Amino acid sequence: MEWRDGGQRHSDQVAVHSAGGVLRFGDEVVGAGARRMVHSADGWLSLWGHDVTTLGPPPTAKYRLAVEPGPEIAGRPTDVVAVQLVGGNRLRERLYVDRQSGLLLRRELLDSGGTPYRSVAFTALTTGPAPLGTTEPAAAAALAAAPRVAHSQEPAMAHHLKAPYKLKGRIGTGYRLVGSYKAGGVVQQFFSDGLHGLSVFEQRGHLSTAETTLAGESGAGRAVEISGHTMRAYSASVGEAVVWESDGVVYTAVTDAPWSDLAGAVRDLPHADPPGRLRRVAQTVVSLFRWR
Amino acid sequence: MSPFDGSAGFPGLPGAGGHLEDTLSAYLDDELAPAARREAEAHLAGCAECRAELEEVAAARRAIRVLPVHSAPRSLVDSGVAGGAPPGLETSPWAGRPRRPGSRRRRAVWAAAAGLAAVVAILLPRDPEVAPSLPTLADTHAARASITGDPLTQLAPIAVPVRFGP
Numbered sequence: 001m002e003w004r005d006g007g008q009r010h011s012d013q014v015a016v017h018s019a020g021g022v023l024r025f026g027d028e029v030v031g032a033g034a035r036r037m038v039h040s041a042d043g044w045l046s047l048w049g050h051d052v053t054t055l056g057p058p059p060t061a062k063y064r065l066a067v068e069p070g071p072e073i074a075g076r077p078t079d080v081v082a083v084q085l086v087g088g089n090r091l092r093e094r095l096y097v098d099r100q101s102g103l104l105l106r107r108e109l110l111d112s113g114g115t116p117y118r119s120v121a122f123t124a125l126t127t128g129p130a131p132l133g134t135t136e137p138a139a140a141a142a143l144a145a146a147p148r149v150a151h152s153q154e155p156a157m158a159h160h161l162k163a164p165y166k167l168k169g170r171i172g173t174g175y176r177l178v179g180s181y182k183a184g185g186v187v188q189q190f191f192s193d194g195l196h197g198l199s200v201f202e203q204r205g206h207l208s209t210a211e212t213t214l215a216g217e218s219g220a221g222r223a224v225e226i227s228g229h230t231m232r233a234y235s236a237s238v239g240e241a242v243v244w245e246s247d248g249v250v251y252t253a254v255t256d257a258p259w260s261d262l263a264g265a266v267r268d269l270p271h272a273d274p275p276g277r278l279r280r281v282a283q284t285v286v287s288l289f290r291w292r
Numbered sequence: 293m294s295p296f297d298g299s300a301g302f303p304g305l306p307g308a309g310g311h312l313e314d315t316l317s318a319y320l321d322d323e324l325a326p327a328a329r330r331e332a333e334a335h336l337a338g339c340a341e342c343r344a345e346l347e348e349v350a351a352a353r354r355a356i357r358v359l360p361v362h363s364a365p366r367s368l369v370d371s372g373v374a375g376g377a378p379p380g381l382e383t384s385p386w387a388g389r390p391r392r393p394g395s396r397r398r399r400a401v402w403a404a405a406a407g408l409a410a411v412v413a414i415l416l417p418r419d420p421e422v423a424p425s426l427p428t429l430a431d432t433h434a435a436r437a438s439i440t441g442d443p444l445t446q447l448a449p450i451a452v453p454v455r456f457g458p
Contacts, residue, residue: 034439038431048435048439052439153432155432179436181436188433190437192437197433197437199432199436203422204419205420205422206420206421207421207422207423208422236426236430238430241426241430243424248419252429254426254429254430255433256433256434
């Protein structure tokens, strides 16, 4: 995979194995049916464990898709799906799909000049009874077995949220609420425009003055201004993220969509300046004498 | 009927000891009926003891009148000196205004509560500080995004391990 961050190009190689309905992405991620697991320091962590019935909007509500013959990717012929905004004249994205299996072999997000700034692709593909680099059935069986889950952080559905959380039906350009969830004190609202996902995570509290945790990765992010408010933005291999605080809630928006989509969605979310000490005291005093 | 009846309701003259006694105050206040006043004056003319006592009572009254006059405490007014203050007692500027009973105490309670609330607000710890773990949230997003039924990108969201640059 490749991605660009502030003009700097990064790349990483990940081995993908599939056997018996279990997909392994390197040593970090496993997908087995609807279950999604990531490897953490304490063992395998289950992030998701059930099917969802609510789908996002159709991609054609926002995008115009055109299919044409594509190049060979990983030695396999493809069809390329060219993605434009409805009414737009600029190519935003290209999806390269295996002509025989329908497997997505390459995905490119394009900047205004048509140059890919984030892409993920297979560089080599081997199919057959034995997994890549092995010939023993035992190894294949091991790969096909889903790992034992040590911890679970699977979210529960949240149809109704108490204040200060608010459910938004639509945000940004064509992003519709698909589901809202709660896990470990974190509320997640998941939106989709039919092609990209956008998650808004909400946590009660005040944004730490310390650097946002990046799990040991370097990267202090960059300051961005949206609707007159300064926020911290981060570019990652998976997409874009922005962190800010408003009225005692810390928001983190993550998306695999272009930055412009994320900024548009954030404009529709609360972003008040954090209250000063005097205002907090006043709010507390007033709240004590408020009858409900 | 006693000549004192119909005036201030004083007991008959003279008193149990044959002297004016309490009637002296009524005499000085000019509260006696004319007949009783004449009777009292006749007694005073022939009783040195009552004249002396009259002089003492009159002196005491003069001494009281030269004392400085103070406003009545508001609590006294609020507690209901019905019919206004006695003669010579200056009434408080608060008197005559409709006051709710116990309003001063209520104000004190509210002030104390507000002060206490301010102290509590200052001393209470702030809401917890949050340092979002971007890799975890990105994984959570990808896990959800990979099962959304997206017909084109399928597992692409979660296929990419989270890496932050540079």
